[in-house]
Amino acid sequence: MGKVPVITIDGLSGAGKGTISKMLCIELGWNILDSGALYRTLTYLIEEKEIDVNSFLKNKDDLIKDFEVTFQIGSVGEPVSVFLKDTDITNLVRTEEIAEKTSALSSLKVIRDFIRPCQRAFKQPPGLIADGRDMGTVIFPEADLKIYLTASLEERAKRREIQLKRLGTKVNMRILLDELEARDKKDIERDLSPLKPAEDSFVIDTTGLCPEEVLEKIKVLYRSLK
Numbered sequence: 098m099g100k101v102p103v104i105t106i107d108g109l110s111g112a113g114k115g116t117i118s119k120m121l122c123i124e125l126g127w128n129i130l131d132s133g134a135l136y137r138t139l140t141y142l143i144e145e146k147e148i149d150v151n152s153f154l155k156n157k158d159d160l161i162k163d164f165e166v167t168f169q170i171g172s173v174g175e176p177v178s179v180f181l182k183d184t185d186i187t188n189l190v191r192t193e194e195i196a197e198k199t200s201a202l203s204s205l206k207v208i209r210d211f212i213r214p215c216q217r218a219f220k221q222p223p224g225l226i227a228d229g230r231d232m233g234t235v236i237f238p239e240a241d242l243k244i245y246l247t248a249s250l251e252e253r254a255k256r257r258e259i260q261l262k263r264l265g266t267k268v269n270m271r272i273l274l275d276e277l278e279a280r281d282k283k284d285i286e287r288d289l290s291p292l293k294p295a296e297d298s299f300v301i302d303t304t305g306l307c308p309e310e311v312l313e314k315i316k317v318l319y320r321s322l323k
């Protein structure tokens with residue numbers, strides 16, 4: 098197998114990672130890894146199976162058997178669909194409740210150790226767009242291009258509101274802002290794989306930019322590497 102190119106898109110919740118990753122996948126015809134959705138799915142499975150995280154290692158083999166996750170890109174404007182085996186669980190995992198629980202679980206070493214090889218397995222020809230928090234820093238340090246997206250808290254909350262409303266979820270903006278801020282803090286301050294730009298990443302502030310403008314910046318960067 099020849100070299101499989103990887104572009105990593107890391108950043109805060111609501112900075113535009115999902116939208117941009119999807120647009121890049123469509124444009125380049127590459128595979129997608131929505132690593133946040135992978136963590137959310139593991140959280141969902143742990144809940145479904147009523148597994149106590151303190152005895153996670155004892156249940157590891159049972160979990161591996163069932164942790165078969167695939168993504169379907171779908172259309173622009175919709176979040177990537179998440180499948181657990183043959184079941185579409187998109188609406189079950191893209192909730193604020195699962196996001197909260199995932200934020201706590203994803204700070205545990207056993208959880209990150211479990212998910213790491215699953216993430217790397219997505220690196221398949223013709224290429225991979227890896228969307229997450231530690232894609233460029235930890236999972237794919239060899240990536241060809243590393244992007245780190247930021248945006249103001251208010252703009253990110255507005256974007257999340259639109260996504261949640263589309264999924265039919267009622268949204269209280271004040272609560273959403275507080276939750277986003279708390280989750281940012283947890284993701285940035287945790288000991289394991291804290292959210293930070295890789296030293297060799299390009300930081301793009303997407304506040305006030307439309308997705309097409311962000312995509313164009315990334316395409317220019319990718320072309321300049323060739």
Ligand code: DC
Pocket residue numbers: 110132133134136137196199200201203204228229230231232280284
């Ligand atoms: O991007 P998201 O909201 O779907 O991510 C859900 C949670 O998963 C978020 O709180 C941080 C965690 N996460 C992580 O720790 N590492 C990643 N690579 C992706 C997500």
